[in-house]
Amino acid sequence: MTFRIRTATSRDLQPLYEMAKLTGGGFTNLPPDRKALTAKLARSADACLKSEGEISDELFVLVLENVETGEVRGTAQLFTRVGQNWPFYSYRLATLTQHSKELERTFRAEMLNLVTDLEGSSEVGGLFLHPAERAGGLGLLLARSRYLFIAMHRARFADRILAELRGIIDERGGSPFWDGVAGRFFGMSFQEADYFNAINGNQFIADLMPRHPVYIAMLPESARSAIGLPHPSGRAAMRMLEAEGFAHEGYVDIFDGGPTMTARTDRVASIAGARNAVLATGEPAEGGFGALVATGNLANFRCCFATAERRGEELLIDAEAAAELGAEPGATVWFVER
Template identity: 60%
Template sequence: MSWIIRPARPDDVGHLYEMAKLTGGGFTNLPPHRSALADKLSQSAAATARPDETLHDDLFVMVLQDTQTGEVRGTCQMFSSIGGKLPFYSYRLVQQTQHSRELDRTFRNQVLQLVTDLEGTSEVGGLFLHPSARAGGLGMLLARSRYLFIAMHRKRFANRLLAELRGVVDAQGNSPFWDGVAGRFFGMTFRDADEFNALHGNQFIADLMPRHPIYVALISADAQAAIGVPHESGRPAMRMLQDEGFAYENYVDIFDGGPTLITQTDSVRTIAAARSDALLNREASAAFGEQALIATGRLGEFRCCVGTRELDHHGIAIDSATRQALNIDAGAETWSVAR
């Protein structure tokens, strides 16, 4: 075991930049721009330095690091309350029913409504694994480490939690949903709009997007087919979210039409099952222990890895390799959840 999740530091900007260049576009939370990434790391540092345990407009950036080589091969993010400084727009897919008495017919049409319903919700996102690290359950470690962090800092997060999944984007970086909907009003390619949003926020959507509902039947077939569909590479992430209790509630991303999944924060499986125990002064038994995600440390000192735990009414025992990776001594507060 050599992988650990820790908060990102300003000197991780080079690692994040190299990973950002591998995303293939449409990954707003990980833009391939050093200045934008440096700004994210600055926000994360400010969030971990804030002492009061209250809900605020915080961003936390984590990285996956090999403790033996020092290489960073993954990242993820948490937003404690979206839509505070900049509006958070979504399309909501709704059905309108109309009846003609003269024709004796009922017409049902789907429409896309531009909404800010999800403002104030916490968000998990920005999860990316380097292609060389997409094995061995590291995606699971990255994803679920966020929920342990939230459980350990519960007052800093809202009662609802969402995750936006990247939508359908082709090999050339084009989005059929953007081309069929918003692109018609902005005169920008999907790549240009996505890049502008990553660097400057999406206020330009509010300035230029028509306020009236958009009838789905009037947009192209390719755009219709992309509504609520995740990018091929995001399907495993969608399954992990659903396993945690997230559900699709007909909200989609305004750029690529990807699905937004939502749940109650305290209903997330990992958060609900997470427990806090004092670390015992003994090693977990291989015969009686179980594999678990194990974390410790407040805010900037947060660390999380996979190890062996053994629970009893006195506290938690962990294996020596995990104790060394987390750098903790007997008596330390330790959070864990079964793998």
């Protein structure tokens, strides 16, 4: 396989823009806007120049590159600490139980509460794979490479991590959840609000969103049925997150009602299972194990699939993978079994 993950550069603007136009809406972290994407790449470059220190609001952008052609065919992002420049809002599902002695009945009302509980968490997001490449495990490579990046730069990330999954989008590109909840207060379509948020941030939510709980029973059925459900294209991503140890703990996106998955950073399987070793000379023996292997620091980060063999403190990987990583014997590499 001739694909690798690397840290994005300013030269990746055009392919990122072309992919952003393919997302179909509701993909806040990858807006089809050159100015916004340029700002993201600049933030990532600045984060790569910063030495490790106190956790702050940083962004790293990764891309999936075909090594043979140089084409960029996917992307993913890591946010080190959300909610620092503006509040990070979520809805959280809650239940209010009330009892009437006279009626001898107990009523349980499900509600949506506007919260900032997840403020200060790290976030993995912005994962998009070109439709022509959705085979061969490349989505898995994109997703799990982020966890190796975190393991290699652990001091830059918080102790809790989240992932927002895109919610249900109808055939018109609208959101039944938005139309039934927030859209009633903003006078904006879902596409308008989503685009505005992607470009300007969500302070306008703080300015206009009502603070009172929303009783789910009062919402239209179309909105109720969308709460906590991922977009059909995101179901595989949800399964991958669950396999890593993420769980849906009742948080949903304020725009489209999609599920927000959370985990303790050090308990994410690919982070907890990541190990470092010294790259050795030679080919792994027949029957070696499949692995994701990464090397480099920040701007020089590289990751790919490899066939590997562990020999004490050393790791042997196949020659193709070593070439994709640009790694020489003696280099420090990080790996996790595939």
